[in-house]
Amino acid sequence: MSWLAGVLAAGARGLTGATVRWCDCAPEARQRVYFANHTSHLDFVALWSALPARLRTLTRPVAAKDYWQSGIRRYLAVNIFRAVLVERRTESHPQHQLEAARHSLDLLLEALANRDSLIIFPEGTRGDGLKIGPFKSGLYHLWRQRPDVQFVPVYLANLNRVLPKGEVLPVPFISRIAFGPPLQPAPDESKETFLREAREAVCALQHA
Amino acid sequence: MNLNLDRQMLWLVEGVVGGLMAASLVGFFLSRTAKSDSARATVENLNARIRAWWIMIGIFSIAMLVGPLGAMLLFAFVSFLALREYVSLIPTIPADHRTLFWAFFVVTPLQYWILYRGWYGVASIMIPVYAFLFVPMRLVLSQEVAGFLDRAARIHWGLMVCVYCISYAPALLILDVPGYKHQSAKLLLYLVIVVQLSDVFQYIWGKLLGKRKIAPLVSPNKTWEGFLGGIGSASLLGTSLWWMTPFSPLQALAISLMITLLGFAGGLIMSAIKRDRGVKDFGSIIEGHGGILDRVDSICFSAPVFFHVTRFFFVTHANNM
Numbered sequence: 001m002s003w004l005a006g007v008l009a010a011g012a013r014g015l016t017g018a019t020v021r022w023c024d025c026a027p028e029a030r031q032r033v034y035f036a037n038h039t040s041h042l043d044f045v046a047l048w049s050a051l052p053a054r055l056r057t058l059t060r061p062v063a064a065k066d067y068w069q070s071g072i073r074r075y076l077a078v079n080i081f082r083a084v085l086v087e088r089r090t091e092s093h094p095q096h097q098l099e100a101a102r103h104s105l106d107l108l109l110e111a112l113a114n115r116d117s118l119i120i121f122p123e124g125t126r127g128d129g130l131k132i133g134p135f136k137s138g139l140y141h142l143w144r145q146r147p148d149v150q151f152v153p154v155y156l157a158n159l160n161r162v163l164p165k166g167e168v169l170p171v172p173f174i175s176r177i178a179f180g181p182p183l184q185p186a187p188d189e190s191k192e193t194f195l196r197e198a199r200e201a202v203c204a205l206q207h208a
Numbered sequence: 209m210n211l212n213l214d215r216q217m218l219w220l221v222e223g224v225v226g227g228l229m230a231a232s233l234v235g236f237f238l239s240r241t242a243k244s245d246s247a248r249a250t251v252e253n254l255n256a257r258i259r260a261w262w263i264m265i266g267i268f269s270i271a272m273l274v275g276p277l278g279a280m281l282l283f284a285f286v287s288f289l290a291l292r293e294y295v296s297l298i299p300t301i302p303a304d305h306r307t308l309f310w311a312f313f314v315v316t317p318l319q320y321w322i323l324y325r326g327w328y329g330v331a332s333i334m335i336p337v338y339a340f341l342f343v344p345m346r347l348v349l350s351q352e353v354a355g356f357l358d359r360a361a362r363i364h365w366g367l368m369v370c371v372y373c374i375s376y377a378p379a380l381l382i383l384d385v386p387g388y389k390h391q392s393a394k395l396l397l398y399l400v401i402v403v404q405l406s407d408v409f410q411y412i413w414g415k416l417l418g419k420r421k422i423a424p425l426v427s428p429n430k431t432w433e434g435f436l437g438g439i440g441s442a443s444l445l446g447t448s449l450w451w452m453t454p455f456s457p458l459q460a461l462a463i464s465l466m467i468t469l470l471g472f473a474g475g476l477i478m479s480a481i482k483r484d485r486g487v488k489d490f491g492s493i494i495e496g497h498g499g500i501l502d503r504v505d506s507i508c509f510s511a512p513v514f515f516h517v518t519r520f521f522f523v524t525h526a527n528n529m
Binding site for chain 1: 288292293295296300302305306308309312492
């Protein structure tokens with residue numbers, strides 16, 4: 001199915017006309033967690049297709065189960081993009097939420113244990129494309145468990161204009177994808193500092 | 209409308225290819241002799257531009273060989289990419305989304321389809337009348353009133369410049385000039401050659417002699433030397449190509465002067481928009497040149513007037529005599 005993946009990647013690049021920039025970071029084949037701002041359902045496809053083909057096969061996006069779990073979406077997510085489908089936080093019981101979060105973290109760690117890289121959107125939900133929301137703590141826990149993996153900030157611009165929240169038909173705006181230098185957290189970094197610096201690293205790419 | 213590969217057209221193609229080969233040779237020679245870093249950067253950009261010219265002329269030639277359909281498809285695609293660069297640069301809000309979808313996927317193809325069918329009467333009012341009324345109608349359905357007039361005006365202006373004005377270039381194919389039957393493809397070539405070479409000559413004269421800036425607040429690269437040298441050289445070239453047009457040499461001079469001046473104005477106007485938005489180029493799709501819109505801005509402003517002047521003096525007026 002890799003040819004279909006290639007076709008989809010080319011289609012996504014054509015549609016979003018993305019200009020890709022690597023700033024102080026090279027597209028190397030080492031294990032990474034790419035974390036980006038989230039404004040559109042196209043985000044992970046766009047980010048994934050911005051990677052060179054040899055890295056794409058090693059990189060799995062993390063996507064919301066409720067959106068990608070049925071029909072053609074599920075087929076694309078599971079078979080083509082090899083997405084890791086995780087539960088989003090819901091309004092359910094706090095105990096259940098905690099369990100769901102642990103389960104999601106386990107799934108991500110499992111993927112990393114298989115030497116795959118990940119694409120993750122730590123805001124958890126799509127923003128309005130103007131302001132980047134606070135990061136959820138999953139990114140921090142991931143780093144605590146696997147400090148050996150590089151955490152690479154990515155900024156996605158204009159994708160919310162291609163397909164804003166609630167729209168089905170895309171408008172072909174030119175989008176921009178900027179990869180930044182990997183985070184270099186201190187070994188004993190606190191959760192708040194780690195998440196704040198991770199978010200600032202993404203914000204810093206806005207004008208890259 | 210019909211495209212004939214007559215002898216004049218072959219001469220023209222040979223001239224263009226010969227000119228490009230000469231340019232490539234000069235570029236190669238300059239890259240060997242450039243000493244300082246800034247000179248090297250300039251020569252590198254020059255060679256990138258020349259390489260891009262080979263590709264652009266290749267694509268253009270293939271489209272013209274395919275026939276009117278090829279030309280329409282090519283310019284429709286150019287409009288699509290230009291509109292995309294335009295709306296990516298100007299501010300829009302999510303409430304504009306569906307109107308923009310119509311602009312890209314309905315208005316743009318429709319304009320070129322109507323032209324391809326040869327329905328001049330509809331093509332000439334499609335965007336000034338129908339799209340002008342449709343854009344605010346579709347926009348008002350979003351029920352977002354903030355900046356309503358600005359938003360409607362921006363979208364309409366983009367459609368006018370990127371779709372309507374550009375479509376006047378292939379519209380030349382449906383002009384039926386008496387005594388010039390089945391040759392109107394040469395009018396399109398004439399427009400593109402004179403206007404694009406005017407840009408090239410302005411660039412060369414500006415690089416060689418440019419000192420006094422014309423409008424430094426709008427475009428720091430445009431100088432009086434480049435302007436006068438470029439417009440002058442391109443007008444002379446346009447005059448010397450009179451034999452491929454229905455114009456006399458003197459008429460060719462006047463028309464070349466008109467379209468090169470309009471092309472210059474187009475470049476300046478698009479620069480003002482870029483400057484306002486804080487960018488240098490509309491895009492990066494053409495190596496060394498920037499975006500599509502950076503390359504065709506002069507066509508946007510010269511094609512409609514070239515079409516209507518030719519139509520008035522050489523079609524309507526000629527038929528009434």
